[in-house]
Amino acid sequence: MxxxxxxxxxxxxxxxxxxxxxxxxxxxxxxxxxxxxxxxxxxxxxxxxxxxxxxxxxxxxxxxxxxxxxxxxxxxxxxxxxxxxxxxxxxxxxxxxxxxxxxxxxxxxxxxxxxxxxxxxxxxxxxxxGKSRALGEHTAALLPDDATVLTHCWADLYLTETVKAAQRRGKRLKFFCTETRPYLQGARLTAETLIEMGVDTTLITDGMGAAVLQSGEVDALVTAADRVTMDGHVVNKVGTLGLAVAAHAFGVPFHAQVQAPDLNAPTAQDVEIEYRDGAEVLQVLGRPSATPRAKGLYPAFDVTPPRFVTDVVTDRGVFRAGELDEYYEGEQR
The missing domain is CATH 1.20.120.420 (translation initiation factor eif-2b, domain 1)
Incomplete structure (x- = not known):
């Protein structure tokens, strides 16, 4: 089901x-x-x-x-x-x-x-x-048989296809999910879906990610990417950058999932970062969570430089940041 x-x-x-x-x-x-x-x-x-x-x-x-x-x-x-x-x-x-x-x-x-x-x-x-299924297979192949995975935000079909592929291989995954402020996608969407799929799931607040990575419990950081530039920058839900830097510091691989790197974005400068109304960070699920006298800032995405990205997992396989041109080999540009 x-x-x-x-x-x-x-x-x-x-x-x-x-x-x-x-x-x-x-x-x-x-x-x-x-x-x-x-x-x-x-x-x-x-x-x-x-x-x-x-x-x-x-x-x-x-x-x-x-x-x-x-x-x-x-x-x-x-x-x-x-x-x-x-x-x-x-x-x-x-x-x-x-x-x-x-x-x-x-x-x-x-x-x-x-x-x-x-x-x-x-x-x-x-x-x-179809591309999500292929991407999920490639991601599952990277994970140990009893992997504990840290993820951020809601990776949607990338996540569900990775879990299904791992289950087909007999792998037993555990997940830590960040809550993902301010919409709590990790708390509501990711955690609920993983539990629905029979996966051992632990929720952490957004500020706990570095400590969990430091603990040695995590085998891999796996997130979706809204876009990956041709030079290997990963653009994803804000908060991804901090987790990637912490993972790098503590020797945990970061696998970023995207169907394809974006030919229209040679570098990070070619990606427009969406800024949403700062008032959204002053509330949670429609209820105030801060003094209304404070200002809020809400860049919806951040950019992780390629030095903090172990690899990019696509529907055509796994590529290092400097190899993304290979995704399009044999295609007419």
Missing amino acids: EPVLADSVRLTDEGVLVLDRRRFPFEREWVLCRTAEEVAKAVEDMVTQSSGPYFAVLYGMVLKARTLEHLPFEQARQQLAATAHVLENTRRTNNALRKATAVVLEAVDEHRDVSRALDGARTGDERYR
Whole structure:
């Protein structure tokens, strides 16, 4: 049985159903987005995170295409491209959303028919899941048979596929999860899903990571990456950098997971870091956690330099930071 969060975005006749990850696991509430604009708002408002926005954008494009089928192709294509731009900019640091819109537009262009948007979305869905399975297999192969893993934030299908691959190999994993302020994705999403999959799971606060790495209990730090630049910088949920530096200091390998390094980001300077409203760090799950007279700062992502990254695990295998060009060998750029 698949974990609940492995299927948290669904296309229906009425619209796109998105499981509200802000409330999970305390409530299992689905948000119905009837238009592409409502999908964009749901992504911006963090109704869904990690790979959730990728699937939401795939099917948000289908919703828009449904409204354009009566128009001449060129006019419909122009409007669909405008919607793609809006959807892509809901979360600018992660380049997965551009991949989602591109696969839909490719299907539309191939047939010069906006009604083929659904074909593109299905291709994108299957492609993402297939790459995640391959990535999970490669990650599981790196881990000892009785590995204790520290992870940060919510790695979504990368995490669940790694666990499934390890279980198929007979490996018994244990996890430490950081709570991941301010949305507590690690506490709510990661820990709940790991326990759902039968994994021994211990939750720690964000400030405990270095001490747990120092303890010698951890065999590997494993996180997702929202983007990896071609020169090996890992861009991920803020807090990843501190854990990677601590892991390096205490001799613990850091395996960063991403389907592919980003050809559009040669260096870290080519990645825009999203800054969210600082007021979000002054509360937890909608309740104040600090004096309202304080200012908050919330860079949603940080950048880990390649010297603190042991390797990058992709769907095509494992690469050192200086080897990422090899991912694309044999492809036309």
